[in-house]
Amino acid sequence: MLFGRRTKNPIRIADKGVTEWKYTTCGYCSTGCSIEVGLDNDGRAVATRGVAGADVNRGKLCIKGIFEHELFESSGRGTVPLVRDSRLQDFSESDWDGALDRVAGEIGRIQGAYGRDAFAIISTGQIMTEEFYTLGKLARGVIGTNNYDGNTTLCMASAVSGYKRSFGSDGPPGCYEDFDHTECLLAFGSNLPEQHPIIFWRLKMALEQRKFPVIVVDPRVTMFAQMADLHLAITPGTDVVLLNSLAHVILKEGLHDEAYIEAHTSGHAGFRALVEQYDPVSAAKICGIDEDTIRNVARLYAKAGAAMTIWTMGINQSTHGSDGVVAINNLNLITGNIGKPGGTSLSITGQCNAMGTREWSSASGLPGYRYLEYEQDRNDIAAFWGIDAEFFPKKRGMAMTDILPAIETGQIKGLWLVATNPMTSMPNTPRIRKTLEKLEFLVVQDAYRDVETNEYSHVYLPAAVWAEKQGVFTNTERRVNLINSVIRPHAESKSDFWIFTEMAKRFADGRKLPPFPATPEGAFEEMKQLSKGRMLDYSGMSYQLLEQQRGVQWPCAEAAATGTPRLYSDGKFQHGDGRAKLIPLPFVDNNERPDDDYPFWFNSGRVVEHFHTRTRTGKLGNLNKFSPTPYMEMNPDAARELGIAHGSYVRLTSRRGDAVVLVQLTQRVPRDMVFVPFHFHECVNRLTLGLLDPYSRQPAFKQCAVRIEAAADQHAAAQRNKAARTF
Ligand SMILES: Nc1nc2c(c(=O)[nH]1)N[C@H]1C(S)=C(S)[C@@H](COP(=O)(O)OP(=O)(O)OC[C@H]3O[C@@H](n4cnc5c(=O)[nH]c(N)nc54)[C@H](O)[C@@H]3O)O[C@H]1N2
Ligand SMILES: Nc1nc2c(c(=O)[nH]1)N[C@H]1C(S)=C(S)[C@@H](COP(=O)(O)OP(=O)(O)OC[C@H]3O[C@@H](n4cnc5c(=O)[nH]c(N)nc54)[C@H](O)[C@@H]3O)O[C@H]1N2
């Protein structure tokens, strides 16, 4: 009898006719994998492969990277600029000059009539760092609006805020190599195998070499939780309580690192007094983790020679997001786990270049981690750009989540959206729709013309995407990597860099304006000069070095042979006194919680095949076919009580709106919780509340309450569910 392979067709890898491979970096998540795009004889992108010599991914890619070349020609790409007088009219095609003149004219009109800050700009974490720097120069040095922010407020703002509060500056201090040294890994609200598959693969490689405990804190039994030694199914939004209690046990049992605390931190007494109140017995009642487990985890962590914490959106997207990050930093400071191999607080970043915008976009300050609030920083940048320092505001303006409500109240009249799609990604989209309809002028700059926000725009600017352009991204471990332009921009689309520099030319009004370099590399050279001698030092980098070394981690000082894997290894922090702060974090429960009317926690997140609002992955058959429809994870016991069957449609209702989803029964979620991936339009964010974190202004996407009803008309429900998967 024949078995196995001999009875089946052997796997054959099709010859795609690649004649040239070009180096670049993946444009989806922040893992930062080095990719080569294969071009055929006609210069068409026909394949992608991982780069074996790259430290990050060592030849591997996840499913999104493997099909990334398909996105250049995917449907819905913008071809030419589009304009109209009112959003009720059809668009007409325009040339670039006409469209840019129109935008510049409207910015001028709105600023003239209502003041400079009445025109707002919201950008992204998905364009090149040089483009961020150039947009920052345009927004801060030319247009001069203070209401300029990025979608990173939906994503990384709590990590930024927490790092600043604890260490005096943003900047993740660790790296992936820490997995090779750690003796205990604690992960909060991160589903690493699906959202950062290659970082997860690095962790698995480390675990194959050497066993160490992995503890996952997540209310769901995620793929990550399934492989963990300990899974702590926490009550949503209460991570700060668990972290305070871990610190309580460590201090009480004398497991802390007294010498480190003494030498490198301030605020010890206040911190100790606060965590004194968080004994495991009381904490267990709030966070839902039993007292023995809390003690066990505290001891495991503190007794490990080196221990590290990673986290993602389960922490950041909470009303206690910034506090959650500070609490993680507190834990690592009292155990001496910062800046040492295997000992760190490593925030796992989201978008491919969320770090680039934090570093260089000027969205919350000035380039190179400088602050509008500091006179010296304002003067330095004004001198470098050759403009009057008085043109800069003296404090930061509104965050993204405050800009949209300010449209509602009439403070903001015009908006420029660059590479972000709030009609699907912001909480409470019924409210966002009304907000966008209220604008006198909306310009959408996106690689896809079928992005939902474009329904509300007056001008659409088609942008080149990913490796149609050149520049750099910074990944989760501060590694700056190069994206080469491997193919020319689709149709008449232009790089965001070109759009910003062309726009700047339209503001010559007699005032001295900053010069704009002609190429992204010119902008990179400016960034290098502005970073010299600072923690965020790029001065030793060049495009050539980045490609040669497959990415370089900052700081990389002038003439250095390579970058630096960790920050704060010398125990010197960025606060004025050189110390890190231990900050007491009293917990106030302020979330919308389940009640009799809305009895389920509503949790949302992602699946491996899709990226965000699906403008890209929804068009690629090889990705979309695995996850084509909005579905909901629901506990079978809860479903039985409500008479809801696997594979049927239900209506979810919250105090904001409703949505229809397909039911998937699974023990992954507890009885009182449902989980829905947020990728689909007119679905998850019709329901979410998104209360804001007081420090970071980040929305609590992960916590609100819903009720569930079986859809009476299953056919009509199926039709409505279909509408959510446009494209
Ligand atoms: N495939 C894919 N990968 C991506 C993305 C994508 O869209 N698709 N997006 C990228 C971006 S921008 C980001 S920000 C990251 C996000 O990466 P992750 O944060 O890992 O992904 P999420 O699914 O949003 O949420 C992670 C987990 O938080 C848990 N959670 C919910 N509430 C709580 C809580 O109160 N406490 C704790 N401890 N956990 C909680 C959820 O159950 C969920 O499993 O992924 C990046 N990678
Ligand atoms: N309920 C719920 N909501 C969430 C989340 C959640 O977990 N739950 N997560 C939040 C998080 S962490 C994030 S990061 C946000 C993401 O939210 P968004 O930023 O709104 O989502 P994207 O779909 O990534 O939007 C990026 C847009 O940029 C376009 N684009 C891509 N590359 C380029 C380019 O090079 N140039 C230009 N001009 N355009 C380009 C894409 O076509 C797309 O329309 O969603 C947030 N919303």
Ligand code: SF4
């Ligand atoms: S893990 Fe992230 S960076 Fe790597 S291939 Fe997948 S999406 Fe791209």
Ligand SMILES: [Mo]
């Ligand atoms: Mo994100």
